[in-house]
Amino acid sequence: MPSLLEELKEIEVAARSQLAEARDDAALEEWRIAYLGRRGRLTLVLRALASLPLEERRKVGAEANRLKEALGAALAQRQAQLEEARLTAVMERGRLDVTLPGRPRAQGRLHPVTQTLRDVLHCFESMGFQVVEGPEVEWDRYNFEALRIPRDHPARDMWATLWVDYEKDGERSMLLRTHTSPNQVRYMEGHQPPIRIVVPGRVYRFEATDPIHDWMHTQVEGLAVDEGISMADLKGTLAEFVRRIFGADRKMFFHCDYFPFTEPSMGLLIDCVVCNGEGRLRDGQGCSTCKETGWIEVLGSGMVHPEILANVGYDAERYTGFAWGMGIERIAMLRYGVEDVRLFYQNDLRLLEQF
């Protein structure tokens, strides 16, 4: 009878060669039972150790245990090998053409004017302005009278008006607001300084349309009233707006303007974003965006007229404020390079889906 040590050697050789042949989980399990199971060959050897003399038992025992560990490790390794091979096979079988188009999902978008309006409002909200809203159908009183534009004032020509067919005491008194400025008075009537608001909304003009004028457009009014507010603050606030919406490279040009409800009044021009203030395009053509002037009017503004502050009950000596009004479509045109404002409300999907 060969010695147990020899038998162990033989087991090892046989086990390793059989393991290399195992190709799947079932074969591995069969192998495990044959060698390491309760009646496995190695287990039987270990059991036989008890009958050996101490000296030999120690020697054979050590060898048998080493072999047990080695076979266990070999099994694990073979298992890993087979798993790896299986995954590789799966990957190979199901290899994808990743350049195929994805499964289509419906794509929704916000209107470009909504997107621009939100950006503008965010800009001012981050400066502490709160967004409030007001009615689009207004009384003459808020749209004009309370803004120091009485009925026979020539400044009414600055806001060609769509009137609602409604008369009280023989006078038309209801209109589609021509600007968001009525909300200056509306808000101040119900609040005390400090005030910082922006008022977005639709406004309407009785006006023939052309590439830069539509009879309906979206305005954002701004109003800040507090002690110690000056034109320098107005300039700083508007400059920050230009920087955030149009970028840090834009040149600004502040000029004297006129609105009956601000004094002093101020307009803001920026250098044309299309021709970069040159007035001409690269091909030498005149720039239509700025009408070849190199400058684009962005908004009208000014210090709130002290009479308006006094009329809502504020101490006009103590409080000062500024206000502005800007057209959102104009800003959207400049940002996106849309050359005709009327395109926004024609809602051609081929235009809308670009934003």
Next chain:
Amino acid sequence: MRVPVKWLSEYVDIALPLPELARRLTMAGLEVGEIITSGGDWEGVSIAQVVEVAKHPKADRLVLATVELGGGERQTVVCGAPNVAAGQKVAFAREGVTVIDGRTGKPTALRRAVIRGVESVGMICSEKELGLSDYHEGIVVLPEDAAVGAPLASYLGDSVLDFDLRPNRPDALSVVGVAREVGALTGQPVREPSIEYAEAGPPIKGRVTVEVPARDLCPRYCAALIEGIRTGPSPVWMQERLTAAGLRLINNVVDITNYVMLEMGQPLHAFDFKKLRGGKIVVRRGRPGERLALLDGSQKELPPDVLVIADAEVAVAVAGVMGGADSEVDDKTTTVLLESANFNAASIRRTSQALKVRTDASNRFEKGLSRELPKLAACRAVKLMVELCGAKAAQGIVDVYPGREKEVRITVTQERLRRVLGVDLPVSRVRQVLGSLGFSCRHVPPDRYVVRVPHWRTDVRIPDDVAEEVARIVGYDELPMTQLRGEVPAAERQPRRELRERARDVLAAAGMQEVVTYSLTDRETLAKVLDPEDMAIYPPLRIANPMSREQEYLRTTLRADLLETLASGLRVEPGVVALFETSRVYLPREDDLPQEVESVCGVLSGVKPDRWGQPQGEAVGFFDAKGIIERLLAGLEVNATFEEGHDFAYLPGHTAAVTVGDGRAGLVGQVHPRVAAGFDIDQDVFMFELNLEALLPHVPDLPRYQPVARFPSVEQDLAVTVDESLPAARVQEAIEGSPLVRRARLFDVYTGPPVPPGKKSLAFSVSFQSPGHTLTDAEVEEERRRIVQRLERELGATLRG
């Protein structure tokens, strides 16, 4: 307002290049819209003198003209003009210069040419060749004073500043007014026009009487009398200026009144004195039924309260707007009564609007002119008539001045200037700026200025007006820039806006495209989508002065515009078109502003895409629309119920009403094919509408956290047979009414054998769960039995399994 630069430079030296001057004026509030240049293309055209004209050796109609170009340089050219003669000053274009080709009318560069064997270099130009007119029969002959060698543009050309003025500056509607601004901006002195003349005629007193019963509307009336007038054309220099400023030429008398209006900003009117009955001017209100033939040939019935100028008997002019034809100056006129007055601005504006007549005069009067101006302008015009019409001025001017005012003084503090402008300007700078504008400014230490406003600045009345004057001349660009400091005001929630913006986000995320459509529409379009009864309850508000019939009514629904937009979308998009808008609709209220209701409307139609995006899947249907509105409601955190709904625009049986709380909040369903056809859509369209105002009370500020169940749920299927007409939601509600049911989800609806006719089978996956403990099988069985009992009892259901 067009201001010819040469005219302007008569009153102030222009020390800046024009574009820079225009920029400075714009910055200071007088916006220059455009600089119009005549003669801008005359690069290389200069003034020359013809020194010799000789016969062309080979052509009878041509001559050889030798011109002196200045500095002894001479050139001989072949010329075909019949009027060329030695000694003439002419416009000469050198070789290479671009002129208008006399035959083609196109700009062409002049080339050296050999004409009938004689070389010709350069050209003596005709008006057509210079682009001045179409006249090409002879050369332009310049006046004697033209300097040989000077560029033609410097002599003949002019630039015109075209101003876009704001209505607060009527003083700047004049060349002198603009000159004052230029003077202030450039530090140049201003030369006021001369108003002195000899009173060679007999006194006006006793021959002209002026009565002003309407004192409230006529603060001042000056009348001058000029006799021995010879009417005829005005001198060329005046004609050039008036034409350049855009005015029509009439005759020397009327041209002078227009000239002085442009020069000084005061409208004037010349009456033929002999046509005025009784030598009398009465400034009064019109009489009922009074009519007047105006200078523009129109006949006007004068509206009540209109201010007229009358003679002893009838109205002869509408004050401040237009004169009457019957008292017009014509070529037989020898005596002129010159009116130079001040009228109430609002009254003139009302009149001009009522008569629909707008003139250069009314445009100035309605803005409020200086009351000091009439006398000055009258003198100026009389002086010009004396000088240019061979006339004699009567001695004295009748001056009725009921509205005389004190000079305006404003006290403004240094502190106020600093508070408004945000910068402390030195006293000397403030005084210098105000002084340059014609204000007198006394500094009263330590802090006050007493400012006297010049009469022509009717717009400056309060300290902040003075602040603007200072700032605009110093330059707004010079003011510092600072950021707001101080307390940030407390924020208030804006639930309406928050809800609307959330709705936008949810709908876009659900794959819908936002559109924005106009608020105005026409009645017919609304009638296509609204029940006539609803139209009667909420008749849309009408615009009194619509721009077109398509924009006459404020919409009371978004439907029509969405369907219209959908129709055009379907024409360009082969697959699904899904659009929404969140805007206001306007519901009228008695004697009040309309209620502006924040509304959402969505429309969808078309064939869904297959895996490749091709429109070859199934068509969108009711449940696509319902799925979107469900997602919208979930996104807004609003619980809603759906039940069968009815509406004019929707197809019955394919429409659900959306109820939130106790009220109707919207609709979802198929657009009635008849309504869709009204928008030229011949495929199924689905629409949903939500009234955001109705949701507002039901929107929680924030979602409430529900503890996640700690104990396992038991899933069981439950199928019942019910009447086919019973809404599935009723069954679901009944099942979910059980305290141990967390959720019941419908997963099958079946009709047909073995389900009896008129019945349907509904299968629910029911999730049993208790928040307090793990349910035993017995508990689940017991609860299930109770649910089935209730379904049988309340809904007539029978259990299938």
